[in-house]
Amino acid sequence: MSPTAVTTPKRDYRGRFAPSPSGPLHFGSLVAAVGSYLDAKVNQGKWLVRIEDIDTTRVVKNADTDILNTLQAYGLYWDESVVYQTQRLSLYQDVVTSLIDEALVYGCRCSRKQIKAIGGIYQGHCKTLNLPTEQGALRLSQKYPTTHFSDLIQGDITVNSALAYEDYIIKRSDGLFAYQLVVVIDDIEQGINRVVRGADLIEPTARQISLFKQLNKPTPEYAHLPLAVAEPGFKLSKQNYAPAISISNPKPALIDAFAFLNLPVHAQLHDLTIEQLIAWAINEFSLTKVPRIPEIQISQEQHLNSTKFIHLSK
Structure with a gap:
């Protein structure tokens, strides 16, 4: 198409x-x-x-x-x-706290090396371990996996389904908020309704669309140059x-x-x-x-x- x-x-x-x-x-x-x-x-x-x-x-x-x-x-x-x-750190933390309260976030202690050793896709190892959310990385339970979306320039996009279903990190073990989280919160707070950017960000767009849905907010249109x-x-x-x-x-x-x-x-x-x-x-x-x-x-x-x-x- x-x-x-x-x-x-x-x-x-x-x-x-x-x-x-x-x-x-x-x-x-x-x-x-x-x-x-x-x-x-x-x-x-x-x-x-x-x-x-x-x-x-x-x-x-x-x-x-x-x-x-x-x-x-x-x-x-x-x-x-x-x-x-x-x-805007307090804004990001407020959203994370809300997600934790809704039981949509869990702690994870898997290292990048461990995940790479099993193929590079996180398999949910820590999801049922009830690890504390006050330390270590935080992952978002993926409730709205997105494998397809329409781009105003590139057309119909299909992304790796394994990545689409992955519970990805929203706060790193070093305490820094992850890009995938903050970019969506920023776009929501600033009322962004069209994102025009480079095609290197096509794959992350699927996760961002999923998070807009998770937060029950309108998804912007995307156009990847x-x-x-x-x-x-x-x-x-x-x-x-x-x-x-x-x-x-x-x-x-x-x-x-x-x-x-x-x-x-x-x-x-x-x-x-x-x-x-x-x-x-x-x-x-x-x-x-x-x-x-x-x-x-x-x-x-x-x-x-x-x-x-x-x-x-x-």
Whole structure:
């Protein structure tokens, strides 16, 4: 089945860009920022920025400030105050406590090594042991496994059923709340109704949909943009030391991001200001124009602002 048609503006649109402050923005994260921003503005909606710093072990000092300054340099201005996950710990704990009270959470002492040894999927070993929830990891009893969902770009998605049924961790043994939990709570609290992000998050989406159902809250629409990859299966990322995009000279990379999203770029765009480029892109953008593939390979010259892309994984 083809992706859901997106032809009329979505009412009361609320979208977001949610980078982790583990380093500066690279071209792949720029594509996600631009795609989510343009979709929000095409729908006359709100575009929020959320700093996902819940995993404090990966936070780089001042990376959040650098990210926010970069977004502004590229003409991407958020509509409400920036939210930091580390400022919302009490909200997350309230939800966890509520789930514990409903007997939907249990303690687990299985290590990653132990789970890897049995194939990488947790098999519910601790579910009936009545371990204390005050220490160790906490797992959510999966009541609404999701194996299929519809994506506005990628179409009908089927995920690994074993993962869909797995009781996954919502609070780690080191006391940190898990991404799968906090991203859903944040989207609920901020009223997010469409999530536009990279295709590397397609599989986690199934668990997030399940948690929305578990919490009896509306599920956002999802649109997963193709990933920018240096070679098949090797995405640009901070962990892979992808080079940072320029703050002082944003125009070339911004135009490259437009080309990546299949906008009809042309040479005259280089004569426009950043504000004019954004206005042009809003007029041209549509989710229906985005390539319906999970990856697009960029040439080695991409970081020198080449707009030549190789479409992969049809």
